[in-house]
Amino acid sequence: MIKVGIVGGTGYTGVELLRLLAAHPQARVMAVTSRKEAGMKVAELFPSLRGHVDVAFSTPDEARLSECDVVFFATPNGIAMQEAQALLDAGVRVIDLAADFRIRDVAEWEKWYGMAHAAPALVGEAVYGLPEVNREAIRSARLIANPGCYPTAVQLGFLPLIEAGIVEPDHLVADCKSGVSGAGRKAEVHALLPEAADSFKAYGVAGHRHLPEIRQGLARMAGSPVGLTFVPHLTPMIRGIHATLYARLKVEADLQALYEARYAGERFVDVLPAGSHPETRSVRGANTCRIAVHRPQGGDTVVVLSVIDNLVKGAAGQAVQNMNLMFGLAEEAGLGGVPLMP
Amino acid sequence: MIKVGIVGGTGYTGVELLRLLAAHPQARVMAVTSRKEAGMKVAELFPSLRGHVDVAFSTPDEARLSECDVVFFATPNGIAMQEAQALLDAGVRVIDLAADFRIRDVAEWEKWYGMAHAAPALVGEAVYGLPEVNREAIRSARLIANPGCYPTAVQLGFLPLIEAGIVEPDHLVADCKSGVSGAGRKAEVHALLPEAADSFKAYGVAGHRHLPEIRQGLARMAGSPVGLTFVPHLTPMIRGIHATLYARLKVEADLQALYEARYAGERFVDVLPAGSHPETRSVRGANTCRIAVHRPQGGDTVVVLSVIDNLVKGAAGQAVQNMNLMFGLAEEAGLGGVPLMP
Amino acid sequence: MIKVGIVGGTGYTGVELLRLLAAHPQARVMAVTSRKEAGMKVAELFPSLRGHVDVAFSTPDEARLSECDVVFFATPNGIAMQEAQALLDAGVRVIDLAADFRIRDVAEWEKWYGMAHAAPALVGEAVYGLPEVNREAIRSARLIANPGCYPTAVQLGFLPLIEAGIVEPDHLVADCKSGVSGAGRKAEVHALLPEAADSFKAYGVAGHRHLPEIRQGLARMAGSPVGLTFVPHLTPMIRGIHATLYARLKVEADLQALYEARYAGERFVDVLPAGSHPETRSVRGANTCRIAVHRPQGGDTVVVLSVIDNLVKGAAGQAVQNMNLMFGLAEEAGLGGVPLMP
Amino acid sequence: MIKVGIVGGTGYTGVELLRLLAAHPQARVMAVTSRKEAGMKVAELFPSLRGHVDVAFSTPDEARLSECDVVFFATPNGIAMQEAQALLDAGVRVIDLAADFRIRDVAEWEKWYGMAHAAPALVGEAVYGLPEVNREAIRSARLIANPGCYPTAVQLGFLPLIEAGIVEPDHLVADCKSGVSGAGRKAEVHALLPEAADSFKAYGVAGHRHLPEIRQGLARMAGSPVGLTFVPHLTPMIRGIHATLYARLKVEADLQALYEARYAGERFVDVLPAGSHPETRSVRGANTCRIAVHRPQGGDTVVVLSVIDNLVKGAAGQAVQNMNLMFGLAEEAGLGGVPLMP
Structure with missing residues (x-):
């Protein structure tokens, strides 16, 4: 079982990751961080997860993310770039669902996102996680910039x-x-x-x-x-x-x-x-x-x-698809759900 | 694998049955009938099922429902009561998602539904499929009246x-x-x-x-x-x-x-x-x-x-839950999906 | 023309008052207050009012509300009770669309609204503005508690x-x-x-x-x-x-x-x-x-x-109906709009 | 008061015409036709019109449309072209909200609309009712093709x-x-x-x-x-x-x-x-x-x-605007309503 950490689990991409990973046969969510909701059961904030997700929100300190195999950042822009290096150094792979590593031209990124980039050295290493274009690079990546x-x-x-x-x-x-x-x-x-x-x-x-x-x-x-x-x-x-x-x-x-x-x-x-x-x-x-x-x-x-x-192919689902590729799993593992219609 | 037939697959309860059964590990949809759409792939009418459901609509004659283990009626009221006896005689179990067998007082049923009942003798045999009340009776039933x-x-x-x-x-x-x-x-x-x-x-x-x-x-x-x-x-x-x-x-x-x-x-x-x-x-x-x-x-x-x-606990999901009980499967087989939120 | 002031024009009851009063033949909005938006044209915040409302938001000081004939409070609870007395003293009639004067038992009000009442003496004078019950009292009222x-x-x-x-x-x-x-x-x-x-x-x-x-x-x-x-x-x-x-x-x-x-x-x-x-x-x-x-x-x-x-009979429309009664106008003045369907 | 007839009052453009004309100071709806609903009060089918519209649906025969000053066709395509000539001959002006007279190339029209044109001779006379382009021609028109x-x-x-x-x-x-x-x-x-x-x-x-x-x-x-x-x-x-x-x-x-x-x-x-x-x-x-x-x-x-x-500038409102121009009224008569927001 792949040990998963999620930084920022109170937004829509975070809760969608939780929904998808709850049904994933080879991944287990070990920690979901939220400074604001630390201590609260995830399923208390999101009752749709009752009976499916038993984990509680924890502070980043408690979360022991460095013991995970992979950490997803479902955070606002500007967070992952501050924390990715330490995780990578600890051998943890990182998938950023925000925009921190999407633009290879750091100056261009800083113009559009209105802040200085905290980890420009990582931008070159990050692989843009669009599997239909970059599948092979994704398989061996440590750091994924999940597309918008x-x-x-x-x-x-x-x-x-x-x-x-x-x-x-x-x-x-x-x-x-x-x-x-x-x-x-x-x-x-x-x-x-x-x-x-x-x-x-x-x-x-x-x-x-x-x-x-x-x-x-x-x-x-x-x-x-x-x-x-x-x-x-x-x-x-x-x-x-x-x-x-x-x-x-x-x-x-x-x-x-x-x-x-x-x-x-x-x-x-x-x-x-x-x-x-x-x-x-x-x-x-x-x-x-x-x-x-x-x-x-x-x-x-x-x-x-x-x-x-x-929220799926445009965020959390694609992130799981990238995780599957990075860990040598079947690309569709945990992603077989039938669309809900009507 | 349980062989499943669905009579009337073009309505919402029908397409929801298809969605749930596509994810069911021990059931396989053999036939879906629709006089009007016979010959068309189900996934052509419902593109959400593309890649998940390969069956085409067939006429009731082509469908060879008597070879199924169970037949669901996802039809308007008044159809199942005409066809259930023949299927039961052929050893097929029947789950009616319409109202034909829900009311034990036939005269009362006829008053509310505005038609003569075609199979009053079956009304007494039918088990009302609310598992939280009737679980044991459902296990041994041949004919289920799935609740409204x-x-x-x-x-x-x-x-x-x-x-x-x-x-x-x-x-x-x-x-x-x-x-x-x-x-x-x-x-x-x-x-x-x-x-x-x-x-x-x-x-x-x-x-x-x-x-x-x-x-x-x-x-x-x-x-x-x-x-x-x-x-x-x-x-x-x-x-x-x-x-x-x-x-x-x-x-x-x-x-x-x-x-x-x-x-x-x-x-x-x-x-x-x-x-x-x-x-x-x-x-x-x-x-x-x-x-x-x-x-x-x-x-x-x-x-x-x-x-x-x-459409789920109120129709197709409860019908699958009843099927699971009737066939000795885990009650939750195929019903483990996490609610979609937001 | 009745000179109207509106305190708090950025919420839904405020903008609905503006919509209704723009079509009122005998009332004219002289001032709409908003500390936050002061200086901005009302129609800039609410483009639906372009061509119909020309006034800009002003600070309470600039608004010279005491020169109005009537002031509507489209504010959160707890504002009107602080400002009503001064307006009444200046001869201005007051219609509060919030809850400050709706409950005659001040202790009960304070329990449900979680604050001390700033003008308990006015609670007894306020007329509950439900014309179908209190029409005569409304006609002669200085202060209206517009119903929830x-x-x-x-x-x-x-x-x-x-x-x-x-x-x-x-x-x-x-x-x-x-x-x-x-x-x-x-x-x-x-x-x-x-x-x-x-x-x-x-x-x-x-x-x-x-x-x-x-x-x-x-x-x-x-x-x-x-x-x-x-x-x-x-x-x-x-x-x-x-x-x-x-x-x-x-x-x-x-x-x-x-x-x-x-x-x-x-x-x-x-x-x-x-x-x-x-x-x-x-x-x-x-x-x-x-x-x-x-x-x-x-x-x-x-x-x-x-x-x-x-927002109409439940708030701004009823407030205008009360204004009409208080000023001896036709009760339906400005309120003849046909419902929008579909 | 301009006497107005409406052919086909049960669709959305028909009911929107009724809403707008109910508030028009110089027009009065004399007849609204519907074969299917003849005899029923318009406000029974559309309760939003209760208290505003008192007319009942009538059959085309009863409606005496030739006594109107103007007749609006709020019908499916292909109706107005059959009935316009007789009304024009009776001195009635016609505004077609459907597409019968919008395309000047009759062959092109027949290709897109899949039927033979019943009144090609009128196509050349019809004025395309987009006032911002054709205002002067509209003023003197007998027959308006109201734009889509x-x-x-x-x-x-x-x-x-x-x-x-x-x-x-x-x-x-x-x-x-x-x-x-x-x-x-x-x-x-x-x-x-x-x-x-x-x-x-x-x-x-x-x-x-x-x-x-x-x-x-x-x-x-x-x-x-x-x-x-x-x-x-x-x-x-x-x-x-x-x-x-x-x-x-x-x-x-x-x-x-x-x-x-x-x-x-x-x-x-x-x-x-x-x-x-x-x-x-x-x-x-x-x-x-x-x-x-x-x-x-x-x-x-x-x-x-x-x-x-x-339904307004794209249909019924523009039709009323055209009527106003045709009859020398203020162009905005009956069209002063403030948009409903939220």
Whole structure:
């Protein structure tokens, strides 16, 4: 059994990790830290876990994280970068679900995240945890930068087009819609039900922190910089991301065949039949990305529809997938749950 | 492996059975019937099942249900009563998720359901599938009347009070709130999102079909007739039932201890600590009933809060629990999923 | 034109007052105070008011409230009691939408609200602003205690039964469901969309601050104390209260006729035809209470269904109705909006 | 008072017309037709209208529409084209809220709408009822083709850019999100709350009927054909459209000034301050289109955010606006309602 520690277990990615790991046959959560809730049973704060999770929150000191095999950081940005080195030194692998190690250009990271980076030396070592792109590197990594939710949906959606080099890379558009859980379990007025329900809006059009992460990922696939307009929207639902992607085709291609071939061996990417429209609920609670590719009216604009559950393939599920790879387990261990529908 | 047939797989209880059975280690779905969708892959109609369920809908004739070990009827009322006898004769066990065999008084059933009963002789044989009350009878049953969703939440909530004989049985009140999936996957205007979202209403105050079922169950527990006012409400959510129950105490009692003792050995009934308020989302997707018992201001009115997922403990999950009992499997086989929260 | 001041314009009752008063033909908002947002245009914080409301938030000092004809307090509890006397002394009438003056027994108020009362001398003068009960007193009042949202729905629902003395007054039950805006525009985790959407729960079963207010009102109607069990529930919708009321009939009566007669002249109480089930959306945005009365299966339990918009008849609309009465305007001035459906 | 008839009053555009006309000072609804509900009071089907609308549904024969001054068709596509000529011959003006007269190329219309056109001769006479483009023609029109909901949001969003000729017209993108009421009040499974709530999906990517309408409108503004990719999405909310528009700038321009100038005199188009993100709820129930224009990171991609209430500015409100223009009334008569927020 892999001994797991979770730093920051009171947010949505933390509780989702607990849900997934409770069903994992080869992992056991030894400690969940929360300074604020230390001493309280996790299942008292989250009654959905009653009967499934018996651990209590502990302070970071009590948690003895250095005795774990792997520690997940389900914390705000800026925490993992302060604590990762000590854990790595103790032989513990680290998976950061926040953004601390996602951007290789430290100056760029500091600009978007508004703080000095505490561990720039680790940025180069960290492996970007998108298994469909970096599987082999993940297997041998000590430190994983788990991708953001929007970046996962957008990169998996654009990947076959970019790798094949068949679209113009300078004017990509990613129009993305996220459920409100993407904003985290923080007391903020704009995420109150009376503010966010029965309404729809864009936000961060001038610039969102996931933009440099997506651009970096797409550029790596393309082998050269890309131009991207990224517009996130707040959607009146709990979970789910729907990315609607637009690119201009510069070479003729059988798009459906391209996508099916690229993702043929991928357990967690599902290319839908031609003409499909994936719903976010079709992946609710599951570690799956479902994709459909369209070419409306046979023109030169490709439209890709890519959906994930932001808390699973967009966060905790992908983190578990990365853990499985790092420890030589079956990649799908603990990730076989069927989406909840309706 | 138990060979399972499902009659009527296009409704919400049908697709929920498929979700649960896909994760069941000892059952295999051999056939799912639908005259309308015959020939279509189940996962084409319900993409959430892609990668988990490979079977296609078949006509009842093609389905060879008589070769199954058990057949679930996830059909409208009035179907199972026409087909159950032939299956039983072929040695197949039958679990009816509709109401055909729930009411022992056939005349009463015919009054509430507005049709003649096609198999009155089977009504006496059918076992009411509420394991917390009828576990032993279920184990040896050939034919199960799976309880309704409201009746499950209400009966489990009142059970300890009624069995202990400590409340006045003539003026019980069950104020119940259900998600819209309780109305089924039928094209009806009142269940459209623009009609049912962001609004709340009672319905069926003059009389709802679950009233006689609840009254029958409570009377059996009490050993004599009970008086019940039952008011169902349509709640703007997908899944979940919240029953708020009111009874007048006639004897002093430690209510918390009473509930904990009654449900001590029950895997699927969770008595919350004193002072709790269960949320329906705490059982979303799970076969659990969570209950809290209150006595406001120390008066003589007991208030019980009882929540279930109407599609799981209120339908498909309880049906699988009954199947497990009938076939000598672990009662929780296939039912270990952690609720999805948020 | 009546000169209106609003203290505390950043919450839901404040913005709803602004919406209603923007359409009022005989009132003009002169000042809206907010220490935090002083200097900002109201329509910048609430873009729905762009083109309708031109005023900016001001500090209490700048607001010159003593020059207004009437000041509404749309503040947390405990503010109006500190400021009302000075305004009254300046000849300004005061309508408090919070709870400071609702409970005539000051000790009782202090117990439920957890603070010392700053103006006990004013409690006796304040008129409880439920026009259907206190219309004449409201006309001549200087200080109005505007009723709470639950108390409005519950009192209007029980009123004809209690006044007529035909139900047993010692075991009334009010099972109430409220939209999340009832919790106010405060940054709190439990009201986040991912917490409150697609779920349902009771809260405050042990005791809610509206309980003494409702009991006081019903007792006044009955002429003697009443026994009441009041259970509020949080409903996944923005606006709306649905009160489901239970009482035991002790005298035969034509309930439909009783309700229609009692509310015959009331512009804002609508008794629905026998057999109806009011939806909260049927009063969305309107100052109307719609009521249906039932007697299931002809038994001795009366079930009353009473719906309001918690922000209108349950708060700002009723406050405007009170203002209209106090200033001799048509009672429905500014309150003629048609509910928004769907 | 203008005498108004409504053909087809049981759908969402019909009931919204009734809501708006109930508050219109110079119009009176004389007849509302519905074969199915003939004889029933409108307010019985739609209780939100109790106390505001007293008319009953009538059959088309009883309705004596030829005695009206104007008749609105709130019907499915294909009805108005059969009945308009007779009304026009009787001197009645006609406003069709369906699509019968929106596309000037009859063959194109027949291709997208799948039926033969019954009145091709009227297509040329019909005026496209987008007042911000066609105000003068509307004033003197006998027959109005009221624009579709998506086309209104998209055209008003693109208008200043296209008229100014500063964007490349061949690769426009309109990524649009609509509330479920846009699908109408029809009993269809995909619009049930359990299907459409808490989920998000695109639909009609291969081709949607509003595509030719938008292309026609933009081409008219541009003076030459345009290339457009239009992707509609179903959003889990009742009302509202959010159009996110993408275009490539080919000439430098002060976009904010351009938009403010173009819409300076427009009562129902509100250009938000630079950097804004309009929410659909900010126009809930109102005839307003709110627009923000962005140029992310100063690049050459313009992003326009345009929101309307699909039932008001996208249907019934715009129809009333057109009626006001046709009859020489104040353009905003009956359309002054403040949006409902929250």
